[in-house]
Amino acid sequence: MRGIPPAGESDVSASAESSAEDLLGLARHGDGEAFRELVEPYRRELQVHCYRILGSVQDAEDLVQETLLAAWRGIGGFEERASVRTWLYRIATNRCLNALRAGSRRPQEQPAYRPEVVLPEPSRRRAEPIWLEPYPDLLLDEIVDHVPGPEARYEARESVSLAFLAALQQLPPRQRAVLVLRDVLGFRAVEVAAILETTENAVTSALKRARETLARELPGSDWKSAPLPDSPQERRVVDDFARAFQAGDVDAVVAMLTDDAWLSMPPLPLEYHGLEDVRNFLATTALRGGRRHVLIPTRANGQPAFGCYIQDPRTSIMRAHGVLVLTLSGARIAALTRFVDNSLLAAFGLPRSLRA
Known part of the structure; x- marks a missing residue:
């Protein structure tokens, strides 16, 4: 993991059997290996979370690296008011929103596409490009295989379907984050408010607007x-x-x-x-x-x-x-x-x- 030092030589080291509390304690005392073991179960789901918000696989991986580095640097100040998972989602979500505000999206750095022939007139011309990339199933399988039950696995795949992702990209960034945190990941309104440093009323209002937009953007039920x-x-x-x-x-x-x-x-x-x-x-x-x-x-x-x-x-x-x-x-x-x-x-x- 970039920027995280190796575990120091000590009489106590992290092991696969260590509890989260043990690992957290060791990580707070500078044990890089304990920190890795603490956060590794969440790495891939954090990448998918960033992908849903950003629409880019490479941007998502970059933001996960930034998230884990920020978590390592801030582990000493983690007050356990929420779970480690929620804490990581808070860092990742706000890093994604900062990236969107800064306009630092990787697809915008790509050279313009020049078709070999003049393209026919489209049925619809969107006002903005769709900054969306495909997500390889090889990466998705690492998450889906740990989701219990066929219905839950189906929902996990549906939440990264192209129809859903394309509709999601039409939402303003903050509404996008609220909808993913509430409707996809199942965080409670009070948790989302803490993650985004806002009020529960603001979360409820943003979610309502996001759902209305999504209902218009998604295709019919046949999808x-x-x-x-x-x-x-x-x-x-x-x-x-x-x-x-x-x-x-x-x-x-x-x-x-x-x-x-x-x-x-x-x-x-x-x-x-x-x-x-x-x-x-x-x-x-x-x-x-x-x-x-x-x-x-x-x-x-x-x-x-x-x-x-x-x-x-x-x-x-x-x-x-x-x-x-x-x-x-x-x-x-x-x-x-x-x-x-x-x-x-x-x-x-x-x-x-x-x-x-």
Whole structure:
């Protein structure tokens, strides 16, 4: 852990069996190993918490590092008015809000996306870019596997679904934090008020406004009707889509979509809604002229996804072409979300190029 010194040589050391009270006492006396053992159970859930608020995996990891470093430096002053977990969430939440206020979001530092062709007129053009990145399921599994019961595991995945995250990004930062702390993590209003250094009335008011906005931004109830992850039904849809897309078969892809399907490309504020607009985009842009794609299966935000590659006509190299995430509704596809930043592939363990 950056900035935290190793445990000093002493007659007493932290062990796996140590209680939280023992570890806290040792950490207060400068035992770095005890501090690691104290906070490590919360590292991944803190990263997901920061991701929900910031929308960026790398920003979330940076903020978790800052949170743990701040906690190490402040461990001596921890008064145990709340649990260690709540204390860490307080630090992390306020670090995230400070980052949003400062405008220090990593996606804004990326070079502007320049499409190879003029994009067709969108169905909707948002006023602001959607600063959202996909979250690899490999990281999410470390949390979900510790959540008891299938219903709780489903709720954990649903709270990082792209539909929920995209809607969440439309909230002002403070409302975003309140909604995540109350409705996703289940903190009580009095706890959230303490975390944000405000009143319970302010928390209640912010939560009410956040829920109203979220209800408008979320799609209809069909977005929750996706088949179970890795189920036979999901595998059939995903395999059929991959075959059609890699073959450049626009009609076959469109036939798999719901009537009100969406296509978006974060962070671009352009969205295509409905079969005709999505068909036009695929025919004139993504699958134009017989372009050859290769899709490498992966998972993001609890949903099926692909690393996308496209044939370079001058070489045998397949160039990276972003990450494509499918939102399923029953046996159909309700949304196609292509993240245009090729650097995202690394988080999924995928290369920047393939040999054809």
